Amino acid sequence: MKKVMFMACAVVLSTAACAKPLENAKLSINKNNIKVWTYQDNQNPVFMYKAETTLNVPIEQAVALILNIDHAVSWVPYLSQVKMLSRDDKKGEFQLYMVLDFPFPLKDRDLVVQGKMTKDAQGIITIQNKAIKKNYLQNSQNVRLTHYEGDWTFQKLGPQKVKVSTSGFANPEGSIPLSVSNMFVQQQPYQMLQKMKTELAKATVVSSLPESLK
Template identity: 75%
Template sequence: MKKVIFMACAVAFTAAVQAKTMDNAKLTINKNNIKVWTYQNAQNPVFQYKAETSFDVPIEKAVSLILDVENAVNWVPYMGSVKVLSRDDQKGEFSLYMVLDFPFPLKDRDLVVQGKMRKDAQGIISIQNKAVKKGYPINPNYVRLTDYEGDWTFQRLGNQKVKVSTYGYANPEGSIPLSFVNMFVQQQPYQMLQKMKVQLGKSKTATAFPEILK
């Protein structure tokens, strides 16, 4: 079964970093029931982001969409391809190889991601991801990303309602103007959550959950 968690090019920081930077957050997008905040710190000029929305579907259906790797290229912006390298449902661990289709004339990016999925005592499901330097051969046609962290969280608001949050950060590497990168950081999560809503409307059933998320 080739289904696993991925972190769609929407890259994020951990909850600890989020807590430290929340006071400096700027609400950059607030429309269509989607909010996007951007953050900056003195160590890195590239924006980090938090984006959130809610969907009128069961939490299982929303999480299932993230579990469906084969469908990711249909709704995650700039996602060129995703390959499952490993998955351990008992431990809730996985690894992926992703190619990001950047617009011309920029060179496409690739990365190897290791992730962890878990469910806490309150029933909140989280998916945490981090790029690693090894795990897949270097392809000279791509720029390899190694400075990337991200996560998703899903909180049940009712039998037919779920709050979805995604946090992101990545160093895009290469010679890309900072203004372009930061504009991308603001727009990408908004577009992704919009497309996620469309995909949830198309999906009829939920993927079977890994045991660790039940």
């Protein structure tokens, strides 16, 4: 079975900075029950983001979609390839290799993600991810990203309702216009949560979760 922990889908068009609370956050998008906030570090002109929505599905079903890397390319924006490198279901730890499709003439980006899944005493499930320096499949055709962090958070609101939040940042490397970066940082998480809703509407079976989340 190839189902495994999935990354906090990378928005790779923002500039790396230390993860901070939402300071001076701006509500950039608020429609279709999806909210996207963008904010900036004092020394960083490019946006970071947080997005959230509520879904009328069991929490297990929402988490299972994120954990299914076989299906990820069909709904995660800009993701062209993802491969599981290692996993430990008991510890909730994993490594993934990802390729992100950038528009011509930019080179595609790739990265290796180290992830950790946890469930707290209140039942909130969190998937935390960061890029690590690893030479797996590194070649001149792609630009390797080494500064990325992101997360997913799932909070059960009822038997058939869950609050889903995602946030992140990355250093895209290379030369990308600031206006283009900021546009994608606002739009990508909105598109991602919209597609997530569509995929969950198709689902009929709730998959079991890894041992670390039970």
